[in-house]
Amino acid sequence: MSKVDTILEIDLFKKLLKFIKPYKHIFIGVLVAVILLAIFGALRPYILQQAIDQKIATKTIEGFLPYILIMAALLIAEVVCQLLFIYYSGYLGQSVVKDIRVKLFDHMIRFRMKYFDNSSVGVLITRAVTDMERIADVFGEGFFMIFRDLLTMLVVSIVMLYMNWELSFIVFLMLPLVLYATRLFQKYMKRAFEEVRTEVSNLNSFVQERITGMKILQLFTREETEYKKFQEINSRHKKGWLKTVWYNSIFFPIAELSSSITIGLIAWYGGLNTVIDQTASLGDLTAFIMMIPMLFRPLRQIADKFNTLQMGMVAAKRVFRVLETTSQIDDHGTLEVSHFKGHISFKEVRFSYVEDEEVLKGISFDVEVGETVAIVGATGAGKSTIINLLNRFYDIQKGTICIDDINIKEIKLASLRTQIAIVLQDVFLFADTILSNITLNNPNISLEDVEQAAKDIGIHDFIMSLPNAYHYNVKERGAMLSSGQRQLISFLRAYVTNPSILVLDEATSSVDSYSEQLIQNATYKITKGRTSIVIAHRLATIKKADKIIVMDEGKIVEIGTHQELLKIEDGFYRNLYEVQFLKEEVL
Missing domain, CATH: 3.40.50.300 (P-loop containing nucleotide triphosphate hydrolases)
Structure with a gap:
């Protein structure tokens, strides 16, 4: 993505954030839930490592119960935060979309007739309905999910370094490969989703016009001709979606393979250290094997949620293009007339x-x-x-x-x-x-x-x-x-x-x-x-x-x-x- 594109994306996101102001308390609450989820998730492996090294490895049963209770408390806290996060992030997304949709409709009904003369009804319907749902996903499944995953990765990395820097170094050696693959994935997925949104608009416009004019089609026996045109548009739509499927099929196996290789290296190197020079403990090995998926899985999820975010941002770009269209009749009149004589x-x-x-x-x-x-x-x-x-x-x-x-x-x-x-x-x-x-x-x-x-x-x-x-x-x-x-x-x-x-x-x-x-x-x-x-x-x-x-x-x-x-x-x-x-x- 070029610097100009990045700036445009930031500006677009700022426009979306303006609609969050009436719901800023919910927004802050969701962010707090995200932070707590990251902390609780990273604490579980650490508590497990302490329990293994302090109690299980030393075969000491006394004082083991508090570790179990802490783990249970962390799990319950995670469930509560997850529930609040999912509900209120979705609530926020739907609330913002409701406000944008109302503003969009109010804006469109004031356009001068020339705008509608030159615009497709199907495209405008896509902007007001389908694109709006994609914008809701920006908050419900996009932005907050990505922020949660990034924060989880950061907290997990800090805990890894605190526990054992040598094992952390092995894990971090594999990260650049996955990060590079993720970056390429995002770049190509954005192009693919722009193509998909264009074809969705074309499809909606074509279907809406043909259904409205069905009597003319049947009267002039144009069913076969229009059927072939629909097949062409539908094929382009399918081609656009297949690009996204192809990119997914390449990226996710690479991410999964990287995670598996890293776990194998940790098991091999950490196991040797545990047996030979005891620079790593059994608890460290267990915690790292538990934390590696917590570090690599968010990368896969970020890529997946980035798809959702990209679709939402592409949809938002199209919606704001309509919102920023100045095609209204200038209503600068000041006179209020209750009745005309009629001259x-x-x-x-x-x-x-x-x-x-x-x-x-x-x-x-x-x-x-x-x-x-x-x-x-x-x-x-x-x-x-x-x-x-x-x-x-x-x-x-x-x-x-x-x-x-x-x-x-x-x-x-x-x-x-x-x-x-x-x-x-x-x-x-x-x-x-x-x-x-x-x-x-x-x-x-x-x-x-x-x-x-x-x-x-x-x-x-x-x-x-x-x-x-x-x-x-x-x-x-x-x-x-x-x-x-x-x-x-x-x-x-x-x-x-x-x-x-x-x-x-x-x-x-x-x-x-x-x-x-x-x-x-x-x-x-x-x-x-x-x-x-x-x-x-x-x-x-x-x-x-x-x-x-x-x-x-x-x-x-x-x-x-x-x-x-x-x-x-x-x-x-x-x-x-x-x-x-x-x-x-x-x-």
Whole structure:
């Protein structure tokens, strides 16, 4: 690992430690348990050595019982410390992860839409779920375990030197080999785990997208093609994991062999010393044979736990990369608005999703209070972009957008969006009840409010016809409802909030005639007396609009009423009407 990588790892660990502050007492308690475990573990061989040399070797039974009692006390103390260590290190890890996960989710839900446009849902799910569990292991199975093992090795080494420096020297001769092997192991395992985490993200992303789009796959009979793609990704995932298995299969036998060779040397050299010149005692031999695994086993465990630590640090790096992403809409507004009159003004607004590729090219228009304005134009003309900008899902590059003569950037973001309700063409419903999908768990909206709103726009009977009525679970993405029914739910969701301004991306082309009639009635009801902007797909909506804005290639080319625009010879709207809407009127 280079010096730069080491510094980055330290900085990353410091970021994790900041989340420990609320649990510093638990952290300190776990460290104390670790220290006691190391001391108690090293004392047992020493007490055994004393018992052998002082009592067993001299065949003295008197005073032997205290040694047994001390050994028993040390074992009980070790068990208690081990229990406290395992529980509270795990508790600490899960507590820290809970806090990081909450912060991550809170951070992500405030990202601007552009971030989600360029990000894979599967990758973000991996960051919020799988990667978090790996971070928990940093504390539960990584950092504290490694610290415990290192401390055990240090204490055992000191006890060895105190007992017999010659035998200690033999043991320490083998340590550099194991330490070098451990270092190489850590280096290659880190690379392997980075590869594994990348492939896990790719796998999650691929599976999530294919399951979401399963209807399209089956409709176009792409099952075999996607199956082969999945096999490729899964093979790369397997290859990454097999690297870790290969490194483990090399390292652990080397560590085990080193330990066995060391025990053999101690038995040979120590045995000779005991018999010939008596520079080593029988108790020394017994204690050293007992302590060698305590010295070498932690090295193997450190390598194993280092795998866990590496996976956790790789996961933490990915999570903090998201946490440190600054993709939020600047919410520097100071005005809290409880109600808008509803006057909307776009002045020379320019905007692009991609730099140097303008979607809106200096558009200007006004929507008067209580007016319903329809926006029409070909696909890609910039109609939906206007909706996104009005709600500040994206920020404009030039120009101003005002509501009631107030620049929307001066209004607090939550206050702005509370007063603007949107009914999107692509309706999204959560796997929950109809009531929860309408209120979005807003405690200020009661069931009675929802029922009254449903009656107002004429869809109460439709909801009551469903099993469990308002408590009917629509399942994921509203799969239990038709597209028309989902659209009706979205209308009610917008209406029940009593917004000052309403924006409709009206789409009824794929719904049955009954649902379409209900939607048309609902549209009329919720736009009545309220400033409304409608991206119009149906002739009926356009005719009822107070004003029509015609867009083409990011520019406003015509503005007027239905009748006024039809009078323009070879006009955009007239051509659009004759090509698209006239057929509908004839039908």
